[in-house]
Amino acid sequence: MQRRSHARDDKTMIDKDALARYMFSAADEIFATMLGLQIILGKASAENPETATDSERVVALIGLAGSYNGTGIISCSPALACKLSSMMLASDLRVVDGEVLDAIGELSNMVFGNVKTMLEQQVGQLGLSIPTVVFGRNFWTRSVGEQWITVPVEVDECEIDLRMCLSQNHRSLRHTSFRQHAPVTA
Amino acid sequence: MKINVLIVDDSAAIRKILTRVLSQTDLPWGIIYEAGDGVEALDVLKSSEVSLILSDINMPKMDGLQLLTEVRANPQWKQLPVIMISTEGSEAKVMDAVELGANNYVRKPFTADQIKEKILSCLKGVVAA
Numbered sequence: 001m002q003r004r005s006h007a008r009d010d011k012t013m014i015d016k017d018a019l020a021r022y023m024f025s026a027a028d029e030i031f032a033t034m035l036g037l038q039i040i041l042g043k044a045s046a047e048n049p050e051t052a053t054d055s056e057r058v059v060a061l062i063g064l065a066g067s068y069n070g071t072g073i074i075s076c077s078p079a080l081a082c083k084l085s086s087m088m089l090a091s092d093l094r095v096v097d098g099e100v101l102d103a104i105g106e107l108s109n110m111v112f113g114n115v116k117t118m119l120e121q122q123v124g125q126l127g128l129s130i131p132t133v134v135f136g137r138n139f140w141t142r143s144v145g146e147q148w149i150t151v152p153v154e155v156d157e158c159e160i161d162l163r164m165c166l167s168q169n170h171r172s173l174r175h176t177s178f179r180q181h182a183p184v185t186a
Numbered sequence: 187m188k189i190n191v192l193i194v195d196d197s198a199a200i201r202k203i204l205t206r207v208l209s210q211t212d213l214p215w216g217i218i219y220e221a222g223d224g225v226e227a228l229d230v231l232k233s234s235e236v237s238l239i240l241s242d243i244n245m246p247k248m249d250g251l252q253l254l255t256e257v258r259a260n261p262q263w264k265q266l267p268v269i270m271i272s273t274e275g276s277e278a279k280v281m282d283a284v285e286l287g288a289n290n291y292v293r294k295p296f297t298a299d300q301i302k303e304k305i306l307s308c309l310k311g312v313v314a315a
C-alpha cells in the first residue's frame with residue numbers, strides 16, 4: 001500500500017512567534033484592565049510537552065478544539081495566585097482556597113479566550129473548554145502533541161508562565177483527503 | 187423603583203466582580219440574583235422578578251446564547267434587557283448575540299466604567315420610569 005502525504009494548507013499553519021505574541025498581548029490587556037498591573041515579557045521558548053514541578057504551584061488548564069486542538073496553561077506560585085485573586089476580587093486572600101482557584105481559572109479563561117479570538121481570524125472557529133485549576137506540589141503535566149510554547153511574564157516582581165500546546169487537527173484533514181482521492185484497492 | 191439584576195456566569199469570581207461594579211453604580215438596585223448557567227438562570231426568572239440580565243456565553247448545561255433564545259421566546263421576558271459579557275470577541279459571535287436579541291455586548295476583560303456605561307444605556311427607560 002502506498003502512503004500518500006497530505007499537503008498542508010500553509011495559510012493555516014500557526015507561526016510559533018505569532019502564538020507567543022498573541023499570548024503576551026492577551027495577558028497584557030487582561031492584567032492591565034482587570035488588575036491594573038503591567039506585565040514584563042520574558043523570553044519565549046519551545047520545550048518538551050512534559051514538565052515537572054517539585055514546588056507548590058497553581059496551574060490552570062483550558063482546552064481548545066476545532067481545526068486546531070490544544071491546551072493553554074497559566075502556572076504561578078500560590079503566593080502570586082493569592083495576590084492576583086485578592087486584587088481581582090477586592091479581597092484579602094492569603095491561602096489558596098476555592099475563591100483563589102476560581103479567580104485563576106477565570107484569568108486563564110480570559111487569556112486563552114482572547115488568544116482563541118486572535119487565532120480564529122487565521123484558522124476559523126475554535127471551541128474553548130471550561131478551565132480546570134490544580135493546586136499542589138510534585139506533579140507532572142503532559143499534553144500529547146507538538147511542543148509547548150512558553151511565555152514567561154513578570155508581574156509585580158513575580159513570575160507567571162503562560163504556556164500553549166497546539167496541534168493541527170489532522171482528522172479533519174484526512175476526511176477531506178479521502179473525499180478527494182480514489183479508494184485504495186488491495 | 188428597585189432594579190433586580192440576574193448575573194449569569196459559571197465563574198464565581200466574575201459574579202463577584204460584577205456585583206461589586208453594580209454596587210458602585212448609583213442606581214436603585216434591589217436584589218442581585220446569581221446563576222451559574224442558563225438552566226439556573228431560567229429557574230431564577232421563573233420565580234423572581236428581574237429587570238436586567240448580565241450573562242456570559244460559554245457555560246455548562248446551557249450557554250448564554252441558548253439562554254438568550256429562551257428569554258426572547260417567552261412573552262413574559264421578551265423585553266428584558268440582556269447584556270452579554272464574554273471572552274468571545276469575534277465579530278461573528280457578537281452578531282450572533284445581537285441577532286438573538288442581546289441589547290448590548292461587553293468583551294472580557296472589562297473595566298467597571300465599560301459595564302456601567304452599557305448598563306445605563308440599557309436601563310434608560312427603566313430608570314426614567
